[in-house]
Amino acid sequence: MDYQAILNVIEKELEHFDPGGKVPDYIPELAKIPANKFGMHLYCLNGDDFCFGDHDERFSIQSISKVFTLALAKKHGGKKIWKRVDVEPSGDPFNSLLQLEKEKGIPRNPFINAGSLVIADILISELDNPKEQLLEFVREISDDPSIEYDKKVAASENEHGYRNIALVNYMKALGNIENDADDILDFYFHQCSIAMSCRQLAKAFIIFANEGKTLNTNKKVIGANSAKRINAIMQTCGFYDEAGEFSFRVGLPGKSGVGGGIVAIHPGEYSVAVWSPLLNEKGNSEKGMKALEELTSLTGLSIF
Amino acid sequence: MDYQAILNVIEKELEHFDPGGKVPDYIPELAKIPANKFGMHLYCLNGDDFCFGDHDERFSIQSISKVFTLALAKKHGGKKIWKRVDVEPSGDPFNSLLQLEKEKGIPRNPFINAGSLVIADILISELDNPKEQLLEFVREISDDPSIEYDKKVAASENEHGYRNIALVNYMKALGNIENDADDILDFYFHQCSIAMSCRQLAKAFIIFANEGKTLNTNKKVIGANSAKRINAIMQTCGFYDEAGEFSFRVGLPGKSGVGGGIVAIHPGEYSVAVWSPLLNEKGNSEKGMKALEELTSLTGLSIF
Amino acid sequence: MDYQAILNVIEKELEHFDPGGKVPDYIPELAKIPANKFGMHLYCLNGDDFCFGDHDERFSIQSISKVFTLALAKKHGGKKIWKRVDVEPSGDPFNSLLQLEKEKGIPRNPFINAGSLVIADILISELDNPKEQLLEFVREISDDPSIEYDKKVAASENEHGYRNIALVNYMKALGNIENDADDILDFYFHQCSIAMSCRQLAKAFIIFANEGKTLNTNKKVIGANSAKRINAIMQTCGFYDEAGEFSFRVGLPGKSGVGGGIVAIHPGEYSVAVWSPLLNEKGNSEKGMKALEELTSLTGLSIF
């Protein structure tokens, strides 16, 4: 498969594609990113890689970090995490709160904010230095020690994160939070602030396409079964209430973030990251989704 | 892969597995089925097949029929069906009604009852003899002219289908139903009453594993792209509010019915049907799910 | 109290008041009513009466009829009706369906559609000729044998009443409906179609201001306690999700209908009916509410 030729077609086709939508304005630091950034990077399991555009520029990975923290929690917290968070799609943007009340503080899945806050709580209980250890984990799977938290972005979220403060306190009232709300929010705002490029993300996500093994070192950092199950959750829950649409159009497990990034993987084949900051009304990068739809159309390959 | 050996292991392992749960009692004809029925049938794309237990006994396919009517509507109604029904998981059992109100009569996906009633409405508008043509379609893809509606089951649902009458009238009030409620319900209760064995179901579902082509005749009955997209919807929406759980545990697209049947497919590999009448509280065959979980564990293969 | 002088002030003040809003278009027969109709009629317990404008013209009482059927059900069904319908405000327009699911088919109160359909079901079970007996009851308390169903309006609702068909079937599925859906809907559409003038409504509602006794004959048609309790329900539930607003601005128990009528009572003092067809977005006559607000402001009297 000549992936570079296919990426070239995608870059060309979408050069003048206007996705509409907007850059999120509720996180001031993100509102400053130029809307026309566009890049893509794909790593095959054999190490070949292909790319175009702003693929080497770092951006705020935001909710994509929820996959990293889930993988880390699986390593350290094991199966008990599934007693505190479910694996079902949430169905609805506002459900998070209504649903928490109905289901006694158990978030619907680890990729909605409530769920990722519970994962953060678990990591704080299990790890000695949670923020450091998360960064080490991401650096290890990316084979790139230069990855850092963006302190400005973390501070920016901290100031305006009232909704997340509400969520964590609400779950504490319902008995599903162990640690101090402030510690959890500090960790959560840091995980969201990690800055990575498409290249770094694609390399890091190889572990999910490769039965838990990293690209460069072939080290098994999570179990093959964990990788498979995290893929299943990405497939059904990776795109808020647009998970079905992504599955329908693209046909790969993936995860998006409000920084405009999307990562998707084809198990046994490749992992791919795309970046375009303009978000549709569901909060996903519209041009990124389009690029990935083209990728599976042009390659003729999806998991389905 | 020695599928027969694997099926033998599953049969043996689950021989004394007590799934709990119960046979649905709201459809009197279904309440009569012996709870201990258990059978499985798997067809590979090359035509090899493997089986055990009650794999040749016919049962009421119920909601599994929603995949057949969706495929038929895609053939005859084309893309316009996606204006009247969405492709997102519903998230919640009661959402069907709340969600319909919020989203102006557009059901969340074609596999919840509301969505399948809209698909029925489309088929009634598009086809000359919808009930006959649905039966012909199912007979064609199964290569089995003996498949029939079970009139007793259809009549039994008709008498007690108040919730479906409510749904179709509610959507009519919201402007998303064209035909008479009675005609739609008559069609819908008939589609659910189709009686098929595991063998017949597995053979019929090969079209979704085989890019739209039937097993015996290799005839393309739906487009490869349609097959891929229907698989994606099965993956995210095939098991009511347990779709995430099935995806997580089994890792294949599939569809269940309250008759105790489940069909799943591995694109490019096989299709498989399993039958065990006892349902868990989410309305899915617990033993059937367990059998499919074992299948992907023992083969080491899933789409993830 | 010089009520006629006060009514004259109200008529004059509101002569050029433009309430905005619109005549309901989902019932074709109601859509034909001229929007500028305006009339008011007040009866004191001593039989004195005061009026202005279109107070003698009959209009469709619609949901105001729910108070009559509740009073009749209290006479014939006694306390057992409170096992099948609650007395709490519904809080929310769409709640009717969500709430029914959560609360197992028990409507929140007898003045939302679901609740009044249960009351209709009770009357059909308890009475030999429910439609005739309802009409007799309304004629008796109004002391006016000319009151009739408007068959055109009843037929008009029948054709387009999909939402009510949905409600009654949904409650039947949940076990809170005894009779055939068609019979209940026929009764319900008839009760809503009753045509009455402000004069007739004000006279009929005297029973609620007068401890259950009619104006002209002083006959006790319902118990004093029943009258008091129906008043309490009108106070908290008489105006859909604008009950609090009416209570806040007017301070009297009352009931509105989408025909543009509102009736209110001051226990021990008077009953009053007003008619103006333009409805606000909550479905209540905006000019009617304004007129009643002026009435309690100018008289300085409310129950609070």
Added chain:
Amino acid sequence: MDYQAILNVIEKELEHFDPGGKVPDYIPELAKIPANKFGMHLYCLNGDDFCFGDHDERFSIQSISKVFTLALAKKHGGKKIWKRVDVEPSGDPFNSLLQLEKEKGIPRNPFINAGSLVIADILISELDNPKEQLLEFVREISDDPSIEYDKKVAASENEHGYRNIALVNYMKALGNIENDADDILDFYFHQCSIAMSCRQLAKAFIIFANEGKTLNTNKKVIGANSAKRINAIMQTCGFYDEAGEFSFRVGLPGKSGVGGGIVAIHPGEYSVAVWSPLLNEKGNSEKGMKALEELTSLTGLSIF
């Protein structure tokens, strides 16, 4: 009317009445109160008063304080408070959060927690020393300078008030909170901690029965119109999702608190307070409601 004789009957009748239910355990300080406390105090507008039992023992007024803060906000914030809080019943215990999302941070009424937190926010913006001024206001209308905050109770709520922290932050995210969450919660937990006896509460609430004037000094502390409107809100929203039931059974405006107190008023006649700590599942004092139901039954008087 011989109120003392009637109160004696109530005391006797309910001597052995077992209301079931329980003392709230989520506020540790309240969990210590003996369940068998029972007292009642009634003040007529002419100053006569009647009582029995533990009528002079102080308890935590909790949500009854919401009426005091609303009255104070009306004095200082005027009509603009109705842009930030509505006057409709909430219909549902969990609605507070779902409803806030739907209605953009505008609480349904000032007597649900969310609404009272907005009132607290308004008072903090309007007053120089909000906590001192609230206490002065309550002391003035009770004509009793000994009324105090219970610092232990306030601290006890502070530690466990995660749900209220969630609410205030959630509304801040939706733009309906001006001040710091911590300041609002400190004020709110203090208002709830005020300790008063039935005698003090009955005397304080005379202002709502007496067109805004205090009992002893006859000073107009709020407008007659404000008093009337606050009564209307108590009538429709004073008892969480049991407001309809209280209106139905008792027929007076009132307000309950989880400390087991209930205050009710008959405009132009009297105000009455009752205390019994055991709460039913809706969070209201069951014996207190029963006592007030008996009071309006035995006197034959209610506002209806």
